Amino acid sequence: MKKLNNLQKKLGHTFNDEALLVRALTHRSAGSRHNERLEFLGDSILSMVIADALFHRFPKVNEGDMSRMRATLVREKTLAELARDFELGEYLILGPGELKSGGYRRESILADAVEALIGAIYLDSGIERITQLLLSWYDGRLNDIQPGVEQKDPKTRLQELLQGKRKPLPSYEVVNVIGEAHNQKFTVHCIVDGLVEPVVGVGTSRRKAEQAAAEQALDTLL
Amino acid sequence: MKKLNNLQKKLGHTFNDEALLVRALTHRSAGSRHNERLEFLGDSILSMVIADALFHRFPKVNEGDMSRMRATLVREKTLAELARDFELGEYLILGPGELKSGGYRRESILADAVEALIGAIYLDSGIERITQLLLSWYDGRLNDIQPGVEQKDPKTRLQELLQGKRKPLPSYEVVNVIGEAHNQKFTVHCIVDGLVEPVVGVGTSRRKAEQAAAEQALDTLL
Numbered sequence: 001m002k003k004l005n006n007l008q009k010k011l012g013h014t015f016n017d018e019a020l021l022v023r024a025l026t027h028r029s030a031g032s033r034h035n036e037r038l039e040f041l042g043d044s045i046l047s048m049v050i051a052d053a054l055f056h057r058f059p060k061v062n063e064g065d066m067s068r069m070r071a072t073l074v075r076e077k078t079l080a081e082l083a084r085d086f087e088l089g090e091y092l093i094l095g096p097g098e099l100k101s102g103g104y105r106r107e108s109i110l111a112d113a114v115e116a117l118i119g120a121i122y123l124d125s126g127i128e129r130i131t132q133l134l135l136s137w138y139d140g141r142l143n144d145i146q147p148g149v150e151q152k153d154p155k156t157r158l159q160e161l162l163q164g165k166r167k168p169l170p171s172y173e174v175v176n177v178i179g180e181a182h183n184q185k186f187t188v189h190c191i192v193d194g195l196v197e198p199v200v201g202v203g204t205s206r207r208k209a210e211q212a213a214a215e216q217a218l219d220t221l222l
Numbered sequence: 223m224k225k226l227n228n229l230q231k232k233l234g235h236t237f238n239d240e241a242l243l244v245r246a247l248t249h250r251s252a253g254s255r256h257n258e259r260l261e262f263l264g265d266s267i268l269s270m271v272i273a274d275a276l277f278h279r280f281p282k283v284n285e286g287d288m289s290r291m292r293a294t295l296v297r298e299k300t301l302a303e304l305a306r307d308f309e310l311g312e313y314l315i316l317g318p319g320e321l322k323s324g325g326y327r328r329e330s331i332l333a334d335a336v337e338a339l340i341g342a343i344y345l346d347s348g349i350e351r352i353t354q355l356l357l358s359w360y361d362g363r364l365n366d367i368q369p370g371v372e373q374k375d376p377k378t379r380l381q382e383l384l385q386g387k388r389k390p391l392p393s394y395e396v397v398n399v400i401g402e403a404h405n406q407k408f409t410v411h412c413i414v415d416g417l418v419e420p421v422v423g424v425g426t427s428r429r430k431a432e433q434a435a436a437e438q439a440l441d442t443l444l
Binding site: 063 | 258259261262263267269270273274284285288289341349398399400401405407409417418419420421422423424438441442
């Protein structure tokens, strides 16, 4: 229990019901009483609290920019950083398979556990408490984030990644368009040096399909 | 103002700040003080309140089923039904372009306005008030919904749709696989009688890619 007390200090929250904390730390590989339902709940609470914080901090910013800032703040990478601040890895309850698999899925397991913790704290102590905690966890990140700065679109990021590796720029080609004027679906191939097959993106406009393809290419390359 | 009072009666909420109500009703076609920021906020509140309600009503249901039930409850079609219950169409503030365009985009404008109203009521009167209202708006739907019943997967729905029209079943073909063992992207073509081009789906497994393609096909056909 001493160990869990250390974690609770780092989180800034002492659970009334410590069973909720244990549940939030339990990956599905460790048994049926795992954290996935808490993760579902926590994910929605996090989205809401961050949406609310951005809404008030950026009174002039449009919903597209707010949505991109939120995506940056709640993505797996950010949640895994929070998890590392909490040294959450030391407290995770994993089954033997996951213990062996090591680093590969680690990032997503850590991020999911942070969402589960958010759900658990909400159930333990209510919406005001988890809101207050989330704002303290995110204080620096909310102060740093700016609309349109860290939220470069996937095509720009892919281009910069390839330039950084001194590789040729990607090329995009529309390979399919279906549907009528106001309801079209575009399919685009993105050809990237180093990937054998073209990457596919689908969207309601050429631009969106290209961005989707670039996102896929980034997922594959990173 | 009498008209707005009628709407407030239907919503079950009288605004302290009626300017928030007017803003929530204002589509972007009607000017710069439109409802899209409120919609961003309201969307996240709705997701959270419904997640919380499902979490407590279905203590044994896994996160996948909760997620599918939520998707059913917060999708455009459901929000547009709520809008019709409120006769929201009579109160929307639209620009001349949208007024002329008539039915086509109506469903999404109504649904977006409901989300904006949720954001506006939250700003007007806080999280407890909007939670209470949402639970009353959704009372019947929350009582009716069952895991796995209305949440048939896209392939099943596509098959049933085509069978209902006495058309041939769709066929699926994997056309591309990229990435290494644990990080693959599958691209699938779904061929549907009546659509000239195959519909494309992408996913991290063959099954997911087929479901994505079926979803695209349903979007195009419905």
